[in-house]
Amino acid sequence: MALVVQKFGGTSVGDADRIRAVADHVARTRRSGNDVVVVVSAMGKTTDDLIRLATEVSSVQPPREYDMLVSSGERISTALLCMALAELGVAASSFTGSQAGIVTDTDHTKAKIVDIRAGRITEALEAGKVPVVAGFQGVSTERDVTTLGRGASDLTAVALAAVLGADACEIYTDVTGVFSADPRIVPDAHKLSRVSFEEMLEIAAAGGRVLQLRSAEIARNHHVPLQVRSSFTWEPGTWIVEEDEAMEQAVVTAVVHDISQAKITVAGVQDKPGVAARLFRSLADRSVNVDDIVQNASAHGITDISFTVPRTDIATAVEGVSGHLAELGATQVTSDQGIAKVSVIGAGMKSHPGVTATMFETLAEEGINIDLISTSTIRISCIVREEDVERAVRALHRAFELA
Amino acid sequence: MALVVQKFGGTSVGDADRIRAVADHVARTRRSGNDVVVVVSAMGKTTDDLIRLATEVSSVQPPREYDMLVSSGERISTALLCMALAELGVAASSFTGSQAGIVTDTDHTKAKIVDIRAGRITEALEAGKVPVVAGFQGVSTERDVTTLGRGASDLTAVALAAVLGADACEIYTDVTGVFSADPRIVPDAHKLSRVSFEEMLEIAAAGGRVLQLRSAEIARNHHVPLQVRSSFTWEPGTWIVEEDEAMEQAVVTAVVHDISQAKITVAGVQDKPGVAARLFRSLADRSVNVDDIVQNASAHGITDISFTVPRTDIATAVEGVSGHLAELGATQVTSDQGIAKVSVIGAGMKSHPGVTATMFETLAEEGINIDLISTSTIRISCIVREEDVERAVRALHRAFELA
Numbered sequence: 058m059a060l061v062v063q064k065f066g067g068t069s070v071g072d073a074d075r076i077r078a079v080a081d082h083v084a085r086t087r088r089s090g091n092d093v094v095v096v097v098s099a100m101g102k103t104t105d106d107l108i109r110l111a112t113e114v115s116s117v118q119p120p121r122e123y124d125m126l127v128s129s130g131e132r133i134s135t136a137l138l139c140m141a142l143a144e145l146g147v148a149a150s151s152f153t154g155s156q157a158g159i160v161t162d163t164d165h166t167k168a169k170i171v172d173i174r175a176g177r178i179t180e181a182l183e184a185g186k187v188p189v190v191a192g193f194q195g196v197s198t199e200r201d202v203t204t205l206g207r208g209a210s211d212l213t214a215v216a217l218a219a220v221l222g223a224d225a226c227e228i229y230t231d232v233t234g235v236f237s238a239d240p241r242i243v244p245d246a247h248k249l250s251r252v253s254f255e256e257m258l259e260i261a262a263a264g265g266r267v268l269q270l271r272s273a274e275i276a277r278n279h280h281v282p283l284q285v286r287s288s289f290t291w292e293p294g295t296w297i298v299e300e301d302e303a304m305e306q307a308v309v310t311a312v313v314h315d316i317s318q319a320k321i322t323v324a325g326v327q328d329k330p331g332v333a334a335r336l337f338r339s340l341a342d343r344s345v346n347v348d349d350i351v352q353n354a355s356a357h358g359i360t361d362i363s364f365t366v367p368r369t370d371i372a373t374a375v376e377g378v379s380g381h382l383a384e385l386g387a388t389q390v391t392s393d394q395g396i397a398k399v400s401v402i403g404a405g406m407k408s409h410p411g412v413t414a415t416m417f418e419t420l421a422e423e424g425i426n427i428d429l430i431s432t433s434t435i436r437i438s439c440i441v442r443e444e445d446v447e448r449a450v451r452a453l454h455r456a457f458e459l460a
Numbered sequence: 461m462a463l464v465v466q467k468f469g470g471t472s473v474g475d476a477d478r479i480r481a482v483a484d485h486v487a488r489t490r491r492s493g494n495d496v497v498v499v500v501s502a503m504g505k506t507t508d509d510l511i512r513l514a515t516e517v518s519s520v521q522p523p524r525e526y527d528m529l530v531s532s533g534e535r536i537s538t539a540l541l542c543m544a545l546a547e548l549g550v551a552a553s554s555f556t557g558s559q560a561g562i563v564t565d566t567d568h569t570k571a572k573i574v575d576i577r578a579g580r581i582t583e584a585l586e587a588g589k590v591p592v593v594a595g596f597q598g599v600s601t602e603r604d605v606t607t608l609g610r611g612a613s614d615l616t617a618v619a620l621a622a623v624l625g626a627d628a629c630e631i632y633t634d635v636t637g638v639f640s641a642d643p644r645i646v647p648d649a650h651k652l653s654r655v656s657f658e659e660m661l662e663i664a665a666a667g668g669r670v671l672q673l674r675s676a677e678i679a680r681n682h683h684v685p686l687q688v689r690s691s692f693t694w695e696p697g698t699w700i701v702e703e704d705e706a707m708e709q710a711v712v713t714a715v716v717h718d719i720s721q722a723k724i725t726v727a728g729v730q731d732k733p734g735v736a737a738r739l740f741r742s743l744a745d746r747s748v749n750v751d752d753i754v755q756n757a758s759a760h761g762i763t764d765i766s767f768t769v770p771r772t773d774i775a776t777a778v779e780g781v782s783g784h785l786a787e788l789g790a791t792q793v794t795s796d797q798g799i800a801k802v803s804v805i806g807a808g809m810k811s812h813p814g815v816t817a818t819m820f821e822t823l824a825e826e827g828i829n830i831d832l833i834s835t836s837t838i839r840i841s842c843i844v845r846e847e848d849v850e851r852a853v854r855a856l857h858r859a860f861e862l863a
Contacts, residue, residue: 073516107536113476115543122546125554126539129532133510136529140518143525151528156603177603200559200580 059224060182061086064096064192064214068231069288070134071101079229079288080141083187087147092182094221095149095189096214097138099130120165124194124204128154131191131210138189149187152177154202157188159195159213161203167344168195168203170212173220190217211272219279226281228268229288234295235260235267237459238312242447245460249310250293253300253404256310257283259436262348263400264315273297300404308412309403309457314450316397316443318348318365320429321374325388328360332385336362336378343377345370349398349431349438359386363429365440368394396428397446400438401453407434412457419456425449462627463585464489467499467595467617471634472691473537474504482632482691483544486590490550495585497624498552498592499617500541502533523568527597527607531557534594534613541592552590555580557605560591562598562616564606570747571598571606573615576623593620614675622682629684631671632691637698638663638670640862641715645850648863652713653696656703656807659713660686662839665751666803667718676700703807711815712806712860717853719800719846721751721768723832724777728791731763735788739765739781746780748773752801752834752841762789766832768843771797799831800849803841804856810837822859828852 063083070076079097087093104127111118111126135151142149158174181188192210197203205212211228218226235257238246252260254277261270267285276283276297286294326332333352340347350364366374371392378390406412416437420427425448429440441449454460466486473479482500490496507530514521514529538554545552561577584591595613600606608615614631621629638660641649655663657680664673670688679686679700689697729735736755743750753767769777774795781793809815819840823830828851832843844852857863 073513076517110476110536111540111543114479114540115547117546118543119546122539122542122552122554125535125542125556129535132532132535133513133529136525137514137517139525139528140514140521143520143522144518149525151525153528153605202556 058090058092060092060094060221062094062096062214062218062221062223062226064210064226064228065098065288066210066230067098067101067103069229070097070138075288076134076137077141080138080145080147082288082291083142084145084147087187093187094178094182094217094223095138095187096192096210096217097131097134097189098192098210100134103130103133121201124165125202128191128194128202128204131193135189135191142187142189147187148185149189150181152188152190154191154194154213155196157190157217159216161195161197161205163197163199163201163203164344165201165203167206168197170195170205170216171198173216175217175220178217178221208269209271211269212275215272215276215281215283218281219275223281226276226283228283228285230267230285231287231289232267233287233290233292234285235265235311237310238450238454239314242314242450243312243454246454247460249295251296251298252310254297255300255435256402256404257297259400259402259433260311260313263313263402263436263438264317264398265311265313268297308405308409309401309459311402312399312450312453312457312459313402314397314399314446316446317368318396318398319368319371320363320365320393320396320440321371321378321390322361322363322393323378323385323387323390324361325359325386326362327386328358333362335381336385339377339381340374343373345374345377349429349440351429351431365396365398395443396440397443398438398440399446399449399453400436401457402436404435406436413437415456416453419452420449423448423452461493461495463495463497463624465497465499465617465621465624465626465629467613467629467631468501468691469613469633470501470504470506472632473500473541478691479537479540480544483541483548483550485691485694486545487548487550490590496590497581497585497620497626498541498590499595499613499620500534500537500592501595501613503537506533506536524604527568528605531594531597531605531607534596538592538594545590545592550590551588552592553584555591555593557594557597557616558599560593560620562619564598564600564608566600566602566604566606567747568604568606570609571600573598573608573619574601576619578620578623581620581624611672612674614672615678618675618679618684618686621684622678626684629679629686631686631688633670633688634690634692635670636690636693636695637688638668638714640713641853641857642717645717645853646715646857649857650863652698654699654701655713657700658703658838659805659807660700662803662805662836663714663716666716666805666839666841667720667801668714668716671700711808711812712804712862714805715802715853715856715860715862716805717800717802717849719849720771721799721801722771722774723766723768723796723799723843724774724781724793725764725766725796726781726788726790726793727764728762728789729765730789731761736765738784739788742780742784743777746776748777748780752832752843754832754834768799768801768832798846799843800846801841801843802849802852802856803839804860805839807838809839816840818859819856822855823852826851826855
């Protein structure tokens with residue numbers, strides 16, 4: 058008897074019919090002899106509706122209250138799914154993040170899990186029940202309701218799978234798996250049957266929306282076998298697996314793009330030890346997630362530092378840096394929202410040094426200017442103008458023969 | 461500096477504008493030097509919408525899951541009100557029933573409060589904050605989310621006021637106070653500026669919808685000064701106060717009616733000790749709230765027992781009794797939904813024995829047949845046909861000169 062954690066996203070539980078379909082699938086998994094733990098997101102656009110309501114009520118949204126508000130959607134889904142399971146004769150119990158023992162720090166709206174005390178989940182399993190857990194939320198060490206950031210129901214599922222020693226964690230969503238590129242942009246993109254954790258991490262970090270980044274990290278660190286699949290077609294999806302010598306390693310596995318970032322440039326920074334540290338400490342203190350960082354060559358002891366941040370963090374980041382301009386010896390800070398990132402990712406890239414050249418040549422042939430470049434052992438990313446990014450994705454998908 | 465508990469019902473927080481109006485009132489109360497604890501219901505029809513959604517999803521609604529579902533509406537209200545208060549510069553913190561320390565038994569959907577551990581509320585007050593508590597809900601001794609029954613946000617407010625030793629508990633609603641009769645039926649009904657707890661208890665028990673019955677009981681037992689008033693006009697409402705020698709005691713204070721009950725008759729019951737006890741124990745075990753009970757005179761050692769229950773409990777009550785018919789020696793159980801109760805209530809009634817006669821004469825003159833009669837020291841109730849009840853209320857309001 059295997060233990061499976063199944064996570065269903067907002068579109069998967071979008072209305073009464075969808076919830077019944079999910080209940081049916083959970084019941085079938087249970088009846089084929091598995092223990093099942095379910096994690097659900099809020100129904101469809103519930104969370105967006107709550108955020109809009111908050112905006113109507115007040116221009117001030119204290120983070121603690123924001124979390125109390127937006128965590129309610131998942132509770133509704135858990136209770137409804139348990140009712141649908143009851144109708145199918147499957148005993149189930151709903152659990153809030155707090156009841157499921159998801160203990161977090163106090164960094165409201167993007168809290169980090171510090172402990173999982175899954176005693177009630179284990180008890181429910183031992184009693185033959187299906188625990189249905191509200192994703193995306195926990196309880197802080199101060200006993201307040203916290204949320205783990207947008208998309209973090211994946212994180213709840215993977216973290217529970219890790220703690221419970223689950224045999225598999227299945228992330229159900231409205232796409233059938235991980236693709237070689239976004240099928241809306243590249244019609245002949247194909248579904249990958251397996252990707253390595255390392256590739257999945259890079260895909261998530263580079264903007265691939267299938268799986269939340271922190272979830273992929275935790276899955277890798279805890280060796281949780283992960284599958285991304287569709288709750289609409291129920292067909293086999295993409296397995297995210299340990300890298301394996303025997304794996305067929307394409308040089309490039311996927312082309313990923315991201316239009317959610319902005320570029321911030323701090324000009325005229327003193328090029329001496331400790332300056333960059335002060336700059337990024339001031340951003341870390343404000344919980345700004347800095348992605349790529351590029352420092353240009355120094356001339357006369359001063360340099361420019363550019364970095365990307367989520368567009369939602371622009372104001373915080375600019376404000377954070379502005380307060381330290383004198384201290385950094387810098388002259389100005391500017392932001393640019395008109396950028397996009399395109400990345401090629403592949404575990405096989407490590408042994409094929411020509412990938413970088415092919416990528417740059419392909420973009421050059423398309424007349425696409427590269428603004429910033431960053432690389433890891435299995436990824437190359439270029440920042441380009443946002444209006445060029447779809448053309449870039451299509452050209453790279455073709456150049457690396459991913460169709 | 462006084463401590464005031466203010467409770468706002470569903471219509472009072474029905475949309476963003478209403479929530480801001482409530483925040484404004486709370487802020488003014490706070491700024492005039494009072495400590496304020498707020499209790500809120502779910503916005504408008506939120507709870508009804510959730511119940512409808514549950515019906516769409518499943519025909520089976522386990523009570524534990526029902527409570528998890530319907531308790532979410534109040535959480536949303538608390539967070540939104542705290543945001544609106546933050547915009548006005550008033551520090552506020554939301555609390556779920558569980559966080560507010562409302563501990564209940566495990567009788568889901570109509571749980572009883574067994575303890576209030578208001579430590580977090582007291583801490584928030586000491587920190588100069590306005591605690592905003594989700595009404596209608598608590599946490600069971602099994603650590604599950606419970607609800608206290610429809611309308612029980614009043615109960616949350618009164619119970620917190622009692623535990624905190626509040627100087628006043630203000631119940632804000634969409635009516636301006638307690639009336640001598642329902643103004644929709646009796647246009648010249650007048651607002652009572654004061655009623656005694658005893659009268660309020662009888663009014664609530666007799667179907668007056670202004671204040672939940674259990675709330676009135678707790679307010680009396682704990683001497684919590686209570687005011688019912690409007691969150692739309694903010695005008696002074698009705699004070700519910702200790703009975704006082706100096707109080708002007710009208711013989712009859714109010715005429716109250718109730719169309720939410722049904723009559724159940726158990727025919728051919730053996731008239732011997734212990735039979736009635738067994739009958740009503742079987743109903744109590746099913747948490748059916750029995751209201752009036754009438755046993756007719758015995759003939760040949762057998763009798764009929766009639767009682768009223770909420771219409772929502774008919775099926776449970778009939779089923780409960782049916783299982784015991786043989787044991788009770790009874791022949792059949794029937795239910796009648798076409799009834800209504802009309803009551804006259806007044807603390808002055810105790811010393812005016814003529815009230816009963818006037819009531820019966822008035823109904824007789826209107827040609828209205830009386831089915832059951834029940835009385836307390838300050839109340840006389842008659843069960844009549846539902847179609848006669850509005851005429852009965854108008855005639856009695858006139859006969860006792862309440863206009």
